[in-house]
Amino acid sequence: MPADAAPDTAPRTITASLTGWGRTAPTTARVIRPRTYREAVAAVRDCGARGGIARGLGRAYGDAAQNAGGAVFDMTGLDRVHAIDVAGGTVLCDAGVSLRRLMEVLLPLGWFVPVTPGTRHVTVGGAIGADIHGKNHHVAGAFARHVPSLELLTADGGIHTVGQGTPLFDATAGGMGLTGVILTATLRLRPVETSWMLVDTERADDLDDLMARLTAADHRHRYSVAWIDLLARGAATGRAVLTRGDHAPLDALGEGTRARRDPLGVRPTTRLPPAPDLVPDGLLSRRTVGLFNELWFRRAPRARTGRLQRLSAFFHPLDGVPHWNRIYGRGGFVQYQFVVGHGQEETLRRIVRRVAARRCPSFLAVLKRFGDADPGRLSFPVPGWTPALDIPVGLPGLAAFLDELDEEVAAAGGRVHLAKDSRLRPDLLAAMYPRLADFRALRAELDPRGVFTSDLSRRLGL
Amino acid sequence: MKDAFGLPQSLLVLGGTSEIALAAARRLIVRRTRAVWLAGRPSPALEEAADGLRARGAEVHTVAFDALDPESHETVLGKVFAEGDIDMVLLAFGILGNQAHDEREPVSAVRVARTNYTGAVSAGLVSARALQAQGHGSLVVLSSVAAERPRRANFIYASSKAGLDTFAQGLGDALHGTGVHVMVVRPGFVRSKMTTGLEQAPLATTPEAVATAIELGLRRRSETVWVPGTLRLVTTALRHLPRAVFRRLPV
Numbered sequence: 001m002p003a004d005a006a007p008d009t010a011p012r013t014i015t016a017s018l019t020g021w022g023r024t025a026p027t028t029a030r031v032i033r034p035r036t037y038r039e040a041v042a043a044v045r046d047c048g049a050r051g052g053i054a055r056g057l058g059r060a061y062g063d064a065a066q067n068a069g070g071a072v073f074d075m076t077g078l079d080r081v082h083a084i085d086v087a088g089g090t091v092l093c094d095a096g097v098s099l100r101r102l103m104e105v106l107l108p109l110g111w112f113v114p115v116t117p118g119t120r121h122v123t124v125g126g127a128i129g130a131d132i133h134g135k136n137h138h139v140a141g142a143f144a145r146h147v148p149s150l151e152l153l154t155a156d157g158g159i160h161t162v163g164q165g166t167p168l169f170d171a172t173a174g175g176m177g178l179t180g181v182i183l184t185a186t187l188r189l190r191p192v193e194t195s196w197m198l199v200d201t202e203r204a205d206d207l208d209d210l211m212a213r214l215t216a217a218d219h220r221h222r223y224s225v226a227w228i229d230l231l232a233r234g235a236a237t238g239r240a241v242l243t244r245g246d247h248a249p250l251d252a253l254g255e256g257t258r259a260r261r262d263p264l265g266v267r268p269t270t271r272l273p274p275a276p277d278l279v280p281d282g283l284l285s286r287r288t289v290g291l292f293n294e295l296w297f298r299r300a301p302r303a304r305t306g307r308l309q310r311l312s313a314f315f316h317p318l319d320g321v322p323h324w325n326r327i328y329g330r331g332g333f334v335q336y337q338f339v340v341g342h343g344q345e346e347t348l349r350r351i352v353r354r355v356a357a358r359r360c361p362s363f364l365a366v367l368k369r370f371g372d373a374d375p376g377r378l379s380f381p382v383p384g385w386t387p388a389l390d391i392p393v394g395l396p397g398l399a400a401f402l403d404e405l406d407e408e409v410a411a412a413g414g415r416v417h418l419a420k421d422s423r424l425r426p427d428l429l430a431a432m433y434p435r436l437a438d439f440r441a442l443r444a445e446l447d448p449r450g451v452f453t454s455d456l457s458r459r460l461g462l
Numbered sequence: 463m464k465d466a467f468g469l470p471q472s473l474l475v476l477g478g479t480s481e482i483a484l485a486a487a488r489r490l491i492v493r494r495t496r497a498v499w500l501a502g503r504p505s506p507a508l509e510e511a512a513d514g515l516r517a518r519g520a521e522v523h524t525v526a527f528d529a530l531d532p533e534s535h536e537t538v539l540g541k542v543f544a545e546g547d548i549d550m551v552l553l554a555f556g557i558l559g560n561q562a563h564d565e566r567e568p569v570s571a572v573r574v575a576r577t578n579y580t581g582a583v584s585a586g587l588v589s590a591r592a593l594q595a596q597g598h599g600s601l602v603v604l605s606s607v608a609a610e611r612p613r614r615a616n617f618i619y620a621s622s623k624a625g626l627d628t629f630a631q632g633l634g635d636a637l638h639g640t641g642v643h644v645m646v647v648r649p650g651f652v653r654s655k656m657t658t659g660l661e662q663a664p665l666a667t668t669p670e671a672v673a674t675a676i677e678l679g680l681r682r683r684s685e686t687v688w689v690p691g692t693l694r695l696v697t698t699a700l701r702h703l704p705r706a707v708f709r710r711l712p713v
Binding site: 017022024025026027028029050062063067068069070331332334393394398399400422423425426455458459 | 463464465466467468469471493494496547595596597598639640641642681682683
């Protein structure tokens with residue numbers, strides 16, 4: 001029931017039912033869309049007894065940007081790019097700016113965002129709040145490492161400049177929005193000569209082959225990721241297509257080609273029609289996904305190097321299908337991403353075998369190798385292996401199965417990703433995030449009344 | 463909070479000694495439920511039920527609640543909701559009555575109606591308002607297949623469940639879009655203490671089967687759940703039978 005009776009001066013407020021990208025567990029909140037910092041301060045001050053939480057473009061899979069019965073600050077109205085230092089390679093922008101917009105603005109100037117996840121539809125604020133990682137984590141770390149400073153609106157209504165390396169910064173990076181609302185951020189950028197990628201593709205016959213290949217050559221490429229066929233069984237368990245790339249230098253573009261004439265051009269993205277709103281729940285069955293996986297695997301070259309690919313095709317292939325999350329049907333899906341450290345390869349093998357044996361119809365399953373851990377108190381990455389897979393919620397017995405996997409992950413000293421979680425058992429959290437007590441202490445001091453609250457924080461007791 | 467599978471972390475049972483409700487609570491405790499409020503008339507049975515759930519690892523509180531005293535519902539339930547979010551309310555109180563006796567004693571018949579219907583209207587509305595303020599939660603209402611078509615042998619009970627069922631459906635529509643999910647559960651003949659001594663109907667089920675169906679319904683965010691599922695078809699067929707024919711059926 002919409003309640004849009006606010007006076008002209010107040011930010012736009014609607015009552016809406018919200019979910020994360022996985023479309024599970026909807027809850028209802030007052031969504032307030034501030035257009036100025038002053039409106040943002042007022043929104044935080046007046047958010048009421050059930051608190052508030054910032055939300056960007058809603059790409060977190062679970063309930064991190066929902067707040068049942070309270071306020072949700074839609075930050076996409078604050079989306080100005082304030083200043084670009086073209087010589088030094090930094091940008092100062094509002095937290096509501098999307099990575100897509102930044103790429104469009106920065107690429108023609110020869111700069112690229114330092115870290116991008118599998119979609120460009122995320123805001124800078126969300127990228128810091130979830131301390132997102134990309135295919136370059138093994139060399140570049142997570143997003144917040146490239147943020148020298150940010151401005152944070154805290155529970156008392158004050159705005160603070162927070163520099164990298166301070167306790168408040170480390171609680172905010174990966175802090176899931178629970179330390180405050182990020183208003184602006186400065187980003188250090190990556191210089192590029194072209195808007196093209198040089199991509200190597202190879203096939204791995206099984207999981208061990210894949211892990212050996214990732215270990216041997218990851219450091220030679222800036223970006224690296226493997227797609228795994230989790231429906232393959234027996235000797236082929238864990239077979240994969242490994243894709244690695246680097247920004248193409250200018251001379252990689254052929255003389256006289258169109259690409260060479262406009263090396264930093266940003267092509268308007270081709271978009272397929274959006275996935276329909278109502279998809280039958282059984283569309284992603286073992287049979288259809290198995291067929292897709294077989295084709296996908298066979299289609300990939302056994303080994304191919306130096307292929308030129310557009311940035312968007314390399315980083316964000318799924319962005320070409322708007323609302324692709326709908327294909328999982330009405331019930332939605334969960335993304336299960338965890339990390340286990342080096343030396344815990346046996347745990348990884350066991351879990352991959354279990355998932356393969358269970359025949360989860362997951363056509364999006366990837367494996368990456370993380371580099372050094374990030375300083376954020378609740379940042380996800382630790383050096384090791386991180387698989388991520390999408391599974392439809394309706395799979396029988398899935399809740400119990402994932403609980404069992406959680407226990408294996410926790411026992412191996414690993415953790416699940418909070419920006420993707422929608423179902424973790426709360427009592428496993430402290431084991432997975434050893435700096436949780438630190439985070440809670442800082443939060444209790446900074447926000448004793450718990451103004452910043454989300455469904456995620458209520459569910460897990462963050 | 464509920465999780466991606468709709469599983470609640472906190473549960474309020476109205477009718478805390480109901481076998482179906484306790485089977486559901488046991489099942490949910492195995493999954494995510496950690497806090498349970500059992501509301502019912504204070505009795506050794508209620509305490510025993512609480513102990514049974516505590517033994518399974520949940521933190522259990524008992525609450526003195528009387529379906530026949532609607533004036534008290536606001537206060538009693540208000541206190542529970544003031545303690546923290548309730549992710550799921552299971553409205554499970556109800557009495558079967560004794561049809562033959564109740565037909566002769568209208569006051570006893572009214573007691574069935576007041577418990578099953580009037581009490582549920584008040585407790586349901588109080589819970590719904592609290593859940594709406596939370597912006598989330600499930601209200602699961604135990605109706606009955608009897609609500610769909612009364613039989614000669616149980617029409618007093620059936621009429622009370624029909625009232626409850628209609629009320630819950632309407633409430634579900636009223637709460638659509640508020641984050642609150644109302645689910646009407648229509649079991650067939652359930653083998654439990656309520657039906658001890660009665661002749662078992664076809665497609666009889668158990669409290670455990672109802673609990674399983676409730677968990678599945680939560681995951682699917684269903685609005686209506688039949689237990690067993692085949693009852694949906696059977697009842698649809700029976701509902702469309704002419705009364706002259708239905709009257710002669712041996713049901």
